[in-house]
Amino acid sequence: MKHKILLLLALTVIFASKCTEEEVVPIVYFDHVTQAQKDNDSLVKFFKTNYLDANGAIKKIDAAQTPIWGSDVLKDTIIKYKWDYTDDAHDVEIDYKLYYIVLDEGIGVRPTVADSTFISYKGTLLSGTVFDENPYGLWMTQFAFIKGISNGWVHFKPGNLIVNADQTFSFENQGKGILIMPSGLAYANDSTTKIPANSPLVFYINLNMVNRTDWDSDGIDSFYEDLNHNGVFTDDNTDGDSYQDYLDADDDGDGVLTKNEHPDPNGDHNPSDAEDANSNNIPDYLDPLTK
Numbered sequence: 001m002k003h004k005i006l007l008l009l010a011l012t013v014i015f016a017s018k019c020t021e022e023e024v025v026p027i028v029y030f031d032h033v034t035q036a037q038k039d040n041d042s043l044v045k046f047f048k049t050n051y052l053d054a055n056g057a058i059k060k061i062d063a064a065q066t067p068i069w070g071s072d073v074l075k076d077t078i079i080k081y082k083w084d085y086t087d088d089a090h091d092v093e094i095d096y097k098l099y100y101i102v103l104d105e106g107i108g109v110r111p112t113v114a115d116s117t118f119i120s121y122k123g124t125l126l127s128g129t130v131f132d133e134n135p136y137g138l139w140m141t142q143f144a145f146i147k148g149i150s151n152g153w154v155h156f157k158p159g160n161l162i163v164n165a166d167q168t169f170s171f172e173n174q175g176k177g178i179l180i181m182p183s184g185l186a187y188a189n190d191s192t193t194k195i196p197a198n199s200p201l202v203f204y205i206n207l208n209m210v211n212r213t214d215w216d217s218d219g220i221d222s223f224y225e226d227l228n229h230n231g232v233f234t235d236d237n238t239d240g241d242s243y244q245d246y247l248d249a250d251d252d253g254d255g256v257l258t259k260n261e262h263p264d265p266n267g268d269h270n271p272s273d274a275e276d277a278n279s280n281n282i283p284d285y286l287d288p289l290t291k
Helices: 002-023 032-048
Strands: 050-052 058-060 074-083 092-104 116-125 130-140 160-163 169-172 175-181 201-211
Touching: 032 050, 032 092, 032 175, 130 201, 169 201
Parallel strands: none
Antiparallel strands: 050 058, 074 092, 092 175, 116 130, 116 201, 160 169, 175 201
């Protein structure tokens, strides 16, 4: 009996060890650098084989039309983005190229990446297949949509809101254009039912309205709470608590609300004139040594 018990214990240890080994799944890190190059090559090819028609739509070249690539209508800007992992050794920062075409600039004040915007849009794959469309419009923020959209709408201006007698509304003179982005500024290596993984995307947008945002109501527009100016608001946390600065009503954690530490004496929601009582080049609202 003793031998049977020992044998049973040995088998149990072996079985448990085997299960433990099988449960350890190694993390596979996606190669965003290589994919970024593939995407840009695909986009360049797309521009060389397509043209912009008179209605502001991208169409396949089928005659002697002028390709988009090399034309004056195509603009681009660099968007830096860091893929941040638990293991810092695998972190990678990539300079993504976001392409855009301005059809109508608009007439209002340009939004920042941190603002809320009321946008109508149509999204397509490079093949022209429509995967989403909203002609009526919806409010968007940087924190609820893809990076290519929020970093692209800064090149347009809103228009005028027209409210009719029957309470229906429309817009005029709003910004209109096209954003063409690599997958890294869209859904990257994730997929949806209509968007394959690693798909560059095209968005036709109308920028109808803009709402300046102060997400934590501290008197500072959220745009200015990106302290390292990298376009990412989730990596700025002055006091190291559970709230990033754009959501933190007490940025320096000194027990005094940011709005009570004179972050914006002239009232324009820009902290460039914030008080610095001890002249250490750290504004009081970011300095725990001053209250």
